[in-house]
Structure formats: C-alpha cells, structure tokens
Amino acid sequence: MAASTSSPPLPCLVFDNGNTQPATAFCVSDGAHRAFDAKELRGKRSWPTSSGWVLVWDPATTATFLWNPSSPADRFALPPLAHPPAAGSACALSGRPTDAGAGGCTVVLVDSAALWYLLPGAAAWARHDYDIGSVTARFPNGESYSSKRTVSRLAPCRGRFYYARSSTELGVVDFSTAAAGNTPPAFSVVPVNVPLRVPDEVGSWMEAFVYELDIDGDLHMAYVIYHGPDTDNVADVAIYRVDFDACNESVRVDSIGDRAVLAGNRFAGWCPATQFGLVPNSVYWMSPVDKRLHVFDIGARTEKLVQDPYNGLVAETPRQPFWMIP
Secondary structure, three states: OOOOOOOOOOOEEEEOOOOOOOEEEEEOOOOEEEEEOOOOOOOOEEEEOOOOOEEEEOOOOOOEEEEOOOOOOOEEEEOOOOOOOOOOOEEEEOOOHHHOOOOOOOEEEEOOOEEEEEOOOOOOOEEEEOOOOEEEEEOOOOOEEEEEOOOOOOEEEOOEEEEEEEOOEEEEEEOHHHHHOOOOOEEEEEEOEOOOOOOHHHOOOOEEEEEEEEEOOEEEEEEEEEEOOEEEEEEEEEEEEEEOOOOOEEEEOOOOOOEEEEEOOOOEEEEEOHHHOOOOOEEEEEOOOOOOEEEEEOOOOEEEEEEOOOOOOOOOOOOOOEEEOO
16 A cells, blocks of 8 residues: 555545544545545544535644645635534535635534534634424334434535435525624525436335535435345436426436546535546445445446445544545
C-alpha cells in the first residue's frame, strides 16, 4: 500500500483508522488501497460534501475550515465551531466556496436533533434545534412503530436544502429568512410524486435507500430498492428528476450522461465518469448492509460490478468509510 501525504486519486472511500494512524483510501478507479496521511485531516474530524469540499474541525483548537482534496492547497478558514455535532452527522454547502469568494456559501451540519449553520459573512455559527413531528411505520404483520422524524442529510439545490421526508413528501430548509434577520431557518414540506416501478419479484414489501442530489441545477432522487427483508438482493436502482415546474412530478431518467453518482453513508454526489476512470451513466453505492461497493448501469438497469473495499484491511475502522469526490 503506497503512502501519500497528498490526496489519493479521486473519487475514493476513506477509512478513518483513528488519530494515531494514517487513513486508508480505497480508490474506486483501480480498486487499490493507499495510505492517506493528509495533514489537513490528521487528528481532526471531517465531513464530506457533495461539492467535493470537506469541512474540517480541529478538536484541539476548535479551528474550522473548508478543504478541497482536489487541490490540497485550497482551504478557507471559517469561524471556530465550539461544539460540533456527534458522529453520524452530515454536512452540506449551498455552493462551492470559490463561487463567491471565501465564506461565500452557507455551511450546514445536521444531526437527528439540530442544525448548525454558518451564513455567508457571519462571524459565528448558529444552532437551531428542530422538531418536524413523528412518523409511524407499519409492518406487514400488522405491528406499528412510531418515532421522531429526523433529517439524516441535506441536498442543496436552487438556494434551498432538501431531504426525504416520506415516500410522497420532500422536506425543505430555507435559510433566506435567517439571513434576513435574527430568525431560525424555515422548515416546510412539498408534495412529490415518484412513480416507482416496483419489480414483480419484490412483492408487496419494498424497502429502499433514497439519496437526494443536485445534477445541473435540478433536484434528483436516487433509489436503491431491495426485496423487503432480503437486504442482500438489490432489485432495482433508479434515478428520478423532480420537476418543480410540473406540480413536483418526478420523471425516471435513463441517462445522466458521462457522470457517476456516488452514494452511501449519509452522502450523495456525482463526478465526471470517464475523466476519473469510472463507468459512465452509473451509480456507485456503498452498501451499509453487505459493506460492498455496488456499481449499477442506469440505462441498462443492471449491476455491472461489485467491489469489496474492506478486503485487505487489517482491522475494522472506528467509523464507516466516507466518500471523497473531485
């Protein structure tokens, strides 16, 4: 395993081996593991974003900054974050920091109870504890279970942030009201119609992992559908474009062009495919169930490849691998 003090070939899955050991990167294009000892991440906490930038926080100093692994010299200092959310949180940016200069985008961290956010030009982070109600899950055997609704990740699109609230609703978080005055971000709900084509073999019980992401300014939703309790058997992978100009109807797309969607562990993003040695018009999904990287051809609707990023690792890592994309 070759050592590196700069970024490994992107995109990659990064395994955090703890503060005392370099991270390990699984490079998707060639399936190789590489030691990854970037000083920007050493001994720090990090959150990847769909823009490719990584939010980094130093627990020793509370120093907080955005770092670009595609160009390791690029980093933007942010106001220090005194107490970030616990493990299992996710980060989203309203755009790239370079689009409008340093600090030119809204930075959001989200966990199951609160949002931490930094507005453009703000001198300090703000926290908002949210309450978006509860949800009741009903099972085929007649049993039901109620729990608090939570936000697991946010997808920026057209100045707002979206999350999957239910099979028929999208949650929306709008920071424009917070930017206008000392008010919390606004939460709202929009209906969405996703005409899922459920494979016959799935039967009446279908479950899916859903990932929202922005592709060329349009909100898309990537679905990984499997056979109810049979979590080892993926039945279908589909990408839908949400048309906000047509009553929020969603259309299944057969092509996203020369792109690859990369998803898993509270993350979804995309990058050019051919340029980075990936399969065009595809979805690369890191399954939390079998811990394999599954590659699906969107147009052919078939699985092309399965890789094992854990193969060859000496020990289990303290956190799930996270995506780092160009």
